[in-house]
Amino acid sequence: MKTRCGATVLIAGAVLALALESGCSTLPQAGPGPVEPPLRKYEDLVKPGTHNMLDVKDSVEGFNRGSYRFNYYFDEYLYRPVVRGYEIIMPNYLEDRVSNAIDNLNEITNLTNNLFQFKFKAAGVTLGRFLINSTVGVAGLWDPATTWGLERKTQDFGLTLGHYGTGDGSYLMLPVLGASNVRDTGGFAADTATFVYAGPIAWANSSTFTTAYTGVNALDRRHRIPFRYRQTGSPFEYELLRTLYTMKREYDVQQGKGKGKD
Amino acid sequence: MMRYMAITLLLWFLCLTPFAAAAPPPYFYPFVNPYEATVMELPKEFEVSLPKKVPLREFVVRPFPKRDIPEVFWYEKGLDCSLAYQDHKAPLLFLVAGSGSRYDVPRMQKLQKALHQAGFHVLCITSPTHMDFVVNASSGLPGIAEDDAKDLYRVMDLAWQEVRGDIAVSDFFLAGYSLGAFDAAFVAKLDEEQRHFNFKRVLLLNPPVSLYDSVQALDQLLVDNVPGGMDNFDAWFHDIFTETMHITESWEPGGLSGESMYRTYKRLQPSEANLAALIGLTSRMNAADMIFTADVMNGGGYIVPRNVRLTSTTSLTRYAIVAYKTRFIDYFDQWLYPHYQKHSPGLTRQALLARQDLHYLDQYLKGSKKFGLIHNEDDVILVPGNIGYLKEVFGDRARIYPSGGHMGNMFHPSVVSSMVELLSGKEVAQ
Numbered sequence: 001m002k003t004r005c006g007a008t009v010l011i012a013g014a015v016l017a018l019a020l021e022s023g024c025s026t027l028p029q030a031g032p033g034p035v036e037p038p039l040r041k042y043e044d045l046v047k048p049g050t051h052n053m054l055d056v057k058d059s060v061e062g063f064n065r066g067s068y069r070f071n072y073y074f075d076e077y078l079y080r081p082v083v084r085g086y087e088i089i090m091p092n093y094l095e096d097r098v099s100n101a102i103d104n105l106n107e108i109t110n111l112t113n114n115l116f117q118f119k120f121k122a123a124g125v126t127l128g129r130f131l132i133n134s135t136v137g138v139a140g141l142w143d144p145a146t147t148w149g150l151e152r153k154t155q156d157f158g159l160t161l162g163h164y165g166t167g168d169g170s171y172l173m174l175p176v177l178g179a180s181n182v183r184d185t186g187g188f189a190a191d192t193a194t195f196v197y198a199g200p201i202a203w204a205n206s207s208t209f210t211t212a213y214t215g216v217n218a219l220d221r222r223h224r225i226p227f228r229y230r231q232t233g234s235p236f237e238y239e240l241l242r243t244l245y246t247m248k249r250e251y252d253v254q255q256g257k258g259k260g261k262d
Numbered sequence: 263m264m265r266y267m268a269i270t271l272l273l274w275f276l277c278l279t280p281f282a283a284a285a286p287p288p289y290f291y292p293f294v295n296p297y298e299a300t301v302m303e304l305p306k307e308f309e310v311s312l313p314k315k316v317p318l319r320e321f322v323v324r325p326f327p328k329r330d331i332p333e334v335f336w337y338e339k340g341l342d343c344s345l346a347y348q349d350h351k352a353p354l355l356f357l358v359a360g361s362g363s364r365y366d367v368p369r370m371q372k373l374q375k376a377l378h379q380a381g382f383h384v385l386c387i388t389s390p391t392h393m394d395f396v397v398n399a400s401s402g403l404p405g406i407a408e409d410d411a412k413d414l415y416r417v418m419d420l421a422w423q424e425v426r427g428d429i430a431v432s433d434f435f436l437a438g439y440s441l442g443a444f445d446a447a448f449v450a451k452l453d454e455e456q457r458h459f460n461f462k463r464v465l466l467l468n469p470p471v472s473l474y475d476s477v478q479a480l481d482q483l484l485v486d487n488v489p490g491g492m493d494n495f496d497a498w499f500h501d502i503f504t505e506t507m508h509i510t511e512s513w514e515p516g517g518l519s520g521e522s523m524y525r526t527y528k529r530l531q532p533s534e535a536n537l538a539a540l541i542g543l544t545s546r547m548n549a550a551d552m553i554f555t556a557d558v559m560n561g562g563g564y565i566v567p568r569n570v571r572l573t574s575t576t577s578l579t580r581y582a583i584v585a586y587k588t589r590f591i592d593y594f595d596q597w598l599y600p601h602y603q604k605h606s607p608g609l610t611r612q613a614l615l616a617r618q619d620l621h622y623l624d625q626y627l628k629g630s631k632k633f634g635l636i637h638n639e640d641d642v643i644l645v646p647g648n649i650g651y652l653k654e655v656f657g658d659r660a661r662i663y664p665s666g667g668h669m670g671n672m673f674h675p676s677v678v679s680s681m682v683e684l685l686s687g688k689e690v691a692q
Contacts, residue, residue, distance in 0.1 A: 030569070035567050039597070055579065058579075062575040
């Protein structure tokens with residue numbers, strides 16, 4: 001419990017520092033001479049009222065851009081090097097076992113959210129998967145359930161909120177955690193709380209387990225995401241990432257609705 | 263499915279023939295549609311086998327160490343290069359990336375391995391049109407090949423200084439693909455005067471003949487193939503996105519720009535129009551990135567206002583929207599040409615355009631025996647008449663393949679052996 005509080009304080013401190021440092025201004029600052037409008041002006045090229053997919057609601061853009069910059073350094077100099085070490089030490093086969101075990105523990109999130117959306121069949125499949133993989137699959141290290149035709153029914157509370165018509169609020173770039181929005185951040189907090197107070201953390205009720213899980217989960221999470229900051233080589237990477245994330249989550253919400261309550 | 267079966271069957275026959283007769287495998291290429299060829303990766307069975315790893319050294323050069331890099335480009339810290347080295351004395355080959363590509367895009371890494379395998383030290387250099395180059399190494403507005411060549415030459419000089427203590431070098435070679443090949447031709451010409459390297463051979467892979475024609479052709483692929491025109495771009499892209507997600511359920515954030523987009527193409531159920539539009543989109547996005555960066559680095563006035571300071575928290579969204587509505591040819595006509603005209607008042611648009619063309623180097627290319635060329639008849643960046651011209655200029659130093667699109671066949675064993683032969687000076691018939 002103590003370590004978790006410590007981490008929370010640390011992250012809160014980092015966020016505060018970022019907010020102060022970034023000053024939250026997203027307007028260009030005045031340079032040495034008089035500001036002259038460019039030859040190709042936005043107003044000339046974009047008809048008023050038309051929506052461009054790069055236009056995503058971003059109420060705290062100054063903070064978000066500061067956070068994106070923080071994440072670049074964090075990822076480049078701490079997170080990825082540590083994950084690289086993990087990848088060097090662990091054989092690929094064991095890495096996959098770890099990923100499976102983490103996925104298995106996270107079925108609790110899929111289960112609760114499928115229930116929240118009254119998707120009883122999907123909830124049943126999730127429960128079945130958890131039982132099979134926890135036993136036959138040896139604590140989730142293997143995934144025989146998929147081989148037997150029980151596909152994972154991924155859900156989270158952000159999607160549940162989206163399912164009931166909650167808009168995504170505004171884009172958020174979270175320090176360390178990366179791209180998100182107001183709705184999904186709330187969802188993430190709710191899912192984490194479930195996991196901690198009514199899920200595996202509460203079941204195990206052991207600080208060693210909590211610490212080990214938190215560490216391994218962080219490694220595994222990064223290990224599985226091929227993304228690298230600045231990989232696009234574009235000056236507009238922030239915009240591209242924002243649009244892509246928003247489209248992806250919108251797609252996921254629509255998919256969930258399309259599949260109905262099966 | 264049938265097509266894959268057909269390919270598998272053909273593959274079987276191909277596998278059998280080399281044993282039957284020791285002749286080199288005939289050129290067989292699975293994609294007859296040039297857009298597919300350009301976009302789809304060559305199936306593994308058709309590709310030359312490459313080493314998993316080669317000994318590599320990465321380093322940074324700073325041609326303008328005192329340059330004040332604007333805060334908006336806070337992540338720019340010099341121009342990265344990479345050297346794949348041999349442990350013995352060997353020729354050093356400079357490899358220039360194509361339009362909008364970094365030194366380490368997948369195509370560059372593969373080419374580096376292929377040429378390292380052929381016995382070269384291979385030093386990879388980012389394209390002068392990539393933002394990293396524009397920020398760290400461009401002396402002015404990028405886009406005019408003759409001047410980009412000077413910037414490239416400066417980078418090559420510095421890179422050579424950086425590695426010369428570590429490797430034993432016998433001769434210097436130069437190669438590039440697409441726009442990088444076009445650049446290489448101009449660098450070779452410059453080297454004839456400066457003689458820092460005295461390149462033994464220069465290999466051009468799928469270069470444009472007229473840069474203007476090629477970028478226009480590429481951009482037109484986007485404009486012509488988005489149903490209902492560019493006003494419907496968002497809706498079209500949304501459909502493509504949904505379709506792609508439907509197939510893969512995962513989109514990598516790296517997939518929205520530059521060469522990495524190719525990895526996304528291959529997951530699409532390819533409709534010819536969509537493939538063509540995506541090729542055009544990649545080209546448009548590369549150009550937009552370069553134009554915006556160049557504008558900021560040169561004091562603004564084209565897309566960003568003059569005399570504003572962009573910081574790490576400044577919103578760039580409006581500039582991005584404008585930049586993505588800007589074609590390379592808009593930049594050329596509205597900004598680059600007037601800029602050059604300011605410095606030489608008599609310069610006509612036609613005269614500047616003529617410098618963006620291999621015809622400009624006609625006499626040199628015809629007279630010099632050091633050049634080798636590999637190209638495809640169906641390359642989407644060429645316009646009618648280009649192939650005839652290339653054959654005429656390069657004669658028996660040209661290998662023209664009947665299919666392969668724009669570099670789709672680059673790692674076909676036959677194409678790789680052509681590269682090695684042309685670099686080693688064996689002009690045997692195809």
